[in-house]
Amino acid sequence: MTGRAGAPGRPGTGSRRTLLGVDVGGTKIAAGLVAEDGTLLETVVRPTPARQGPTAVLDAIAAAVRELPDHAGAAGLGLGTGGVVDRDGGVVVSANELLPGWAGTRLADELGHRLGIPVAADNDANVFALAEQTYGAGAGSTTALYVSVGTGIGGGLVTGGRLLRGAHWTAGEFGHIAVPEAAGRPCNCGRDGHLEAVAAGPAIAARFSRLAGRPRPADLREVAALAERAAPPADPDGTPPQAPGDESALARTVLAEGAGALGRALAGLVNTFDPERVVVGGGVASVGDPFWQPLAEAFAAELLPGPSAAGLRPLPAALGPRAAVIGAAALLLEHR
Amino acid sequence: MTGRAGAPGRPGTGSRRTLLGVDVGGTKIAAGLVAEDGTLLETVVRPTPARQGPTAVLDAIAAAVRELPDHAGAAGLGLGTGGVVDRDGGVVVSANELLPGWAGTRLADELGHRLGIPVAADNDANVFALAEQTYGAGAGSTTALYVSVGTGIGGGLVTGGRLLRGAHWTAGEFGHIAVPEAAGRPCNCGRDGHLEAVAAGPAIAARFSRLAGRPRPADLREVAALAERAAPPADPDGTPPQAPGDESALARTVLAEGAGALGRALAGLVNTFDPERVVVGGGVASVGDPFWQPLAEAFAAELLPGPSAAGLRPLPAALGPRAAVIGAAALLLEHR
Incomplete structure (x- = not known):
């Protein structure tokens, strides 16, 4: 729930563009406001209502995002989740029993509709790799x-x-x-x-x-x-x-x-x-x-x-x- | 020594551009005249004078190529060999005892000098893969x-x-x-x-x-x-x-x-x-x-x-x- 940044700046409003990142697991949804340089400015963690099905999970993701200060200024939302995800279409291709009914969920469309911003989605291991490649131990x-x-x-x-x-x-x-x-x-x-x-x-x-x-x-x-x-x-x-x-x-x-x-x-x-x-x-x-x-x-x-x-x-x-x-x-x- | 093509055309002279391909192993050098569509038009196979060292092998490669009919019309020569090859520089990075002294051999420069055409080189497993990707079971x-x-x-x-x-x-x-x-x-x-x-x-x-x-x-x-x-x-x-x-x-x-x-x-x-x-x-x-x-x-x-x-x-x-x-x-x- 607290930012990692020493100087959070003015996210989403001025010189610093911000993005939203969400990690959806079988038990928890972690939503964060992330600066373009990879600094995690704010985080909200909420339970995943997995048993209630995909619509409830999508609603919970949107609600978690809306709890983030300055979420409205973000340029877009990226999401990582368990299962196989069509990166181009932002659709869950297959998933396991931790997220019942998740396969077929149109993450990009559904969350784009709820939040009114561009949404991209991928598998959670892929976004881990992308994070380390872009900002972490693999940068460069x-x-x-x-x-x-x-x-x-x-x-x-x-x-x-x-x-x-x-x-x-x-x-x-x-x-x-x-x-x-x-x-x-x-x-x-x-x-x-x-x-x-x-x-x-x-x-x-x-x-x-x-x-x-x-x-x-x-x-x-x-x-x-x-x-x-x-x-x-x-x-x-x-x-x-x-x-x-x-x-x-x-x-x-x-x-x-x-x-x-x-x-x-x-x-x-x-x-x-x-x-x-x-x-x-x-x-x-x-x-x-x-x-x-x-x-x-x-x-x-x-x-x-x-x-x-x-x-x-x-x-x-x-x-x-x-x-x-x-x-x-x-x-x-x-x-x- | 015989071509695979039904209609070999007029390699190197007219509408059909030809290339030279060489596969260098520890015992044999296979040199071929290859049409741009992947058809192997002519082949020459000669022993590799591996024990006589890199210069002898380079000379043998050049000699095998010169035995190919119409080799002079080819637009360039590509070579695959055992060992690790720097694809950009056309240099052998490391090799095993089948080709003694092969490491460090500047294949592209040395053969370019001998034959007066552009030369590219790579590992033999890589050129196998490239062949199948370009013309074979992996095409498309x-x-x-x-x-x-x-x-x-x-x-x-x-x-x-x-x-x-x-x-x-x-x-x-x-x-x-x-x-x-x-x-x-x-x-x-x-x-x-x-x-x-x-x-x-x-x-x-x-x-x-x-x-x-x-x-x-x-x-x-x-x-x-x-x-x-x-x-x-x-x-x-x-x-x-x-x-x-x-x-x-x-x-x-x-x-x-x-x-x-x-x-x-x-x-x-x-x-x-x-x-x-x-x-x-x-x-x-x-x-x-x-x-x-x-x-x-x-x-x-x-x-x-x-x-x-x-x-x-x-x-x-x-x-x-x-x-x-x-x-x-x-x-x-x-x-x-």
């Missing part, structure tokens, strides 16, 4: 790979300075590559053995919970907190370490497993795409060292020796949890 | 994935109608993705577990030879011939089938293993890129059904359900073993 690059690791794994690929949408608007589904580490593990997509089944947050937390014998599953935050805890010093009698120490080591192990699988998969994608930069964001990436260290090590070990390997390492995304809001706004600036 | 597509499976696995990715070169000229190294099926198997690149270690021709032949207990290793052609042989009818007494039948079944199994790994990896790349077309060529792909059937099945089973899956299947490359010659010539027509 021509070819870059963006991966967001959270409850799922998605991302985007920039070639020739432009975000690749693909032939059917589904480019960037990095989570659904078969990786050796995930062999036999079920994936959210219905197949098994995919990267998402071993490196996404719920997969890491579920594996921890099973191996720790937890009656109630832990979430990723708890796993991360355990991993940060220092391992207890080894007992000189050779007594096995206490349970908290066990859980701490186990948390580090499962995080390293997921991060290692991601690092190797990213290196394979680098061998395939040869990007200038590789940027990793999302909730799992924000765990810190217990995730980043094994990620970087596995990435480096798997990369082909040669020109594309020199100095390349995964970079943390720069824009934080509101990257999708900023990237949604950036849809309006995109040259296509 | 905007986003496409090209994979060549032979002694190695390489390829190219077209986005926005243009071949992706990457930030360091190494894009398209599809062979060096970690795949579950290759776990623990050494790859030519020095790592292990890569697609090339299970789906390239030598990997398939080596696995067959080991499992068949062959004292002398079989080559892929032999494996393919065995796979084509009908399995003998089961003996009503339950006697185990004869050795030839065993080898025939084994040949089908190892081909299916390699093809299955490739099919799953390609589906993962489709989930990542969302191409309109997926084109597979190279010597291994020309084996026929014992390769294509398991390839197509594994591809279909692994593809994510959704819009990009509908109707997509791997297509055989259309231009045959001289695709690289044709694609090398097409470098001169490329809009960049």
Whole structure:
């Protein structure tokens, strides 16, 4: 609800053009007022009335936007949402059960009608990538790979300075590559053995919970907190370490497993795409060292020796949890 | 040495502009006269004096070109070669031991000097992809994935109608993705577990030879011939089938293993890129059904359900073993 900018200026009225960005998830709508330089000036977060259907969600988006100070001065609205989105038409092509009935929703038309401004829409992983490409860790690059690791794994690929949408608007589904580490593990997509089944947050937390014998599953935050805890010093009698120490080591192990699988998969994608930069964001990436260290090590070990390997390492995304809001706004600036 | 064209016209002299294309491998130089519509009019194949070093190879390329009838009328020469090639500068960035000293060779300058015509150069997998994109199975597509499976696995990715070169000229190294099926198997690149270690021709032949207990290793052609042989009818007494039948079944199994790994990896790349077309060529792909059937099945089973899956299947490359010659010539027509 508070702006990130030191000097918000006079949004929408004077020298500084402003845009609206909205990130629509299954549980929350985040709407923001974004300066053209990518500064997030104001944010409003409201629940998504997903069960009430698309019309209720569209109304809630419009209401959240209208709560933003100075929203009326914005030049347009960009929106990122889960599912496959036709970027040209601003229409949801397909979506999962988190947003029932969302497929077929004419986002650009419906919100343009409600708010009276130009509206653009895209997939939420695409707008994350667009944000980091335009204002974040990938700014200035021509070819870059963006991966967001959270409850799922998605991302985007920039070639020739432009975000690749693909032939059917589904480019960037990095989570659904078969990786050796995930062999036999079920994936959210219905197949098994995919990267998402071993490196996404719920997969890491579920594996921890099973191996720790937890009656109630832990979430990723708890796993991360355990991993940060220092391992207890080894007992000189050779007594096995206490349970908290066990859980701490186990948390580090499962995080390293997921991060290692991601690092190797990213290196394979680098061998395939040869990007200038590789940027990793999302909730799992924000765990810190217990995730980043094994990620970087596995990435480096798997990369082909040669020109594309020199100095390349995964970079943390720069824009934080509101990257999708900023990237949604950036849809309006995109040259296509 | 013979042209493919029904009506070769009057190359280089009249209404039909011709180009020269050269494919330089570790053992052979193939030079061709190519019409602007992609028709290969004439071909000359000569040994590569690889051990004698880059100058000898350059001289041999120039000599092979001069053997082509009507070479003097060609508008330019395009060249594809193993190794990493700087497409803009026409310089070899790196190469392997098949062409000793090749790294650093200024292909465009040196051959331009020898032949007095404009010269462009690129990696051989890239020119394969360019050929199929310009004249072959990918013609008319905007986003496409090209994979060549032979002694190695390489390829190219077209986005926005243009071949992706990457930030360091190494894009398209599809062979060096970690795949579950290759776990623990050494790859030519020095790592292990890569697609090339299970789906390239030598990997398939080596696995067959080991499992068949062959004292002398079989080559892929032999494996393919065995796979084509009908399995003998089961003996009503339950006697185990004869050795030839065993080898025939084994040949089908190892081909299916390699093809299955490739099919799953390609589906993962489709989930990542969302191409309109997926084109597979190279010597291994020309084996026929014992390769294509398991390839197509594994591809279909692994593809994510959704819009990009509908109707997509791997297509055989259309231009045959001289695709690289044709694609090398097409470098001169490329809009960049």
